[in-house]
Amino acid sequence: MFDPLTLLLVGGGALAWKELSKKDFGVLTPSRDERYRNAMEHCHQPELLMQEAKLFAEHGLKAQAAMLKRRAEWRGRPKALQEEHEAIYQKALASRNIPAILATAEGFEGWTATKKASTLRERVAKLQEEAIQEAAAAAQEPPQTTNGVSNGASTTAGNGASIPQNKVTDTRVDDT
Numbered sequence: 001m002f003d004p005l006t007l008l009l010v011g012g013g014a015l016a017w018k019e020l021s022k023k024d025f026g027v028l029t030p031s032r033d034e035r036y037r038n039a040m041e042h043c044h045q046p047e048l049l050m051q052e053a054k055l056f057a058e059h060g061l062k063a064q065a066a067m068l069k070r071r072a073e074w075r076g077r078p079k080a081l082q083e084e085h086e087a088i089y090q091k092a093l094a095s096r097n098i099p100a101i102l103a104t105a106e107g108f109e110g111w112t113a114t115k116k117a118s119t120l121r122e123r124v125a126k127l128q129e130e131a132i133q134e135a136a137a138a139a140q141e142p143p144q145t146t147n148g149v150s151n152g153a154s155t156t157a158g159n160g161a162s163i164p165q166n167k168v169t170d171t172r173v174d175d176t
Contacts, residue, residue, distance in 0.1 A: 009039075009048050017055055026060025036064045039071075040112070046076030071112040089116055098124050 016035055028036075039052045049072035057065035077085070085108075092104040105120035 006045070006048070009043060009045075013048075013051065013055065028061060028064065032056075032059075032061065032064075036061075036068070039068060043071075044075055046072040049075060067112060070110075074111045074113060085113075089120075092120055093123060096127060098127055101127075 012035075016031070035052075036056065039049060043049050043052070049068050053065045053068035053072060056062075056068060088104060089108070092101050095101055101120050101124050105117040105124070108114075108120065109117035
């Protein structure tokens with residue numbers, strides 16, 4: 001009738017509720033923290049997550065209760081919305097626009113989809129590393145010249161100082 005995971009969660013929830021009612025109100029003990037983390041990571045049933053959220057709220061752990069509630073909402077999304085979110089995720093993974101990827105990661109993190117957010121942040125780190133390598137490679141290349149003529153970006157004055165000049169728009173008259 002019920003799968004073993006449901007029975008385990010319900011039985012564990014009843015036992016934990018009995019145990020937690022004896023402990024300090026509003027204190028995240030190690031056992032509560034373990035229960036919270038297990039529910040966030042392994043529970044895929046929105047109803048059980050909502051029960052956990054209610055239980056944590058009753059014991060004064062409002063932040064954990066809010067996150068459990070958010071996770072329940074995330075897990076209980078309609079199929080169409082799940083597909084839309086997956087399309088957004090895949091588009092962000094394929095993108096090279098770092099600010100957009102970070103904004104998408106922040107959005108997924110707000111909905112407690114931390115693994116997706118982490119993957120997107122890893123993508124950003126990889127893109128930043130590639131950009132640094134490209135910049136380093138570009139810095140090592142000699143400046144480009146056209147027909148042996150320099151672009152005039154730097155010339156040396158009589159005293160040996162380097163003075164940038166733009167030959168096209170330079171209106172100064174050379175009086176030397």
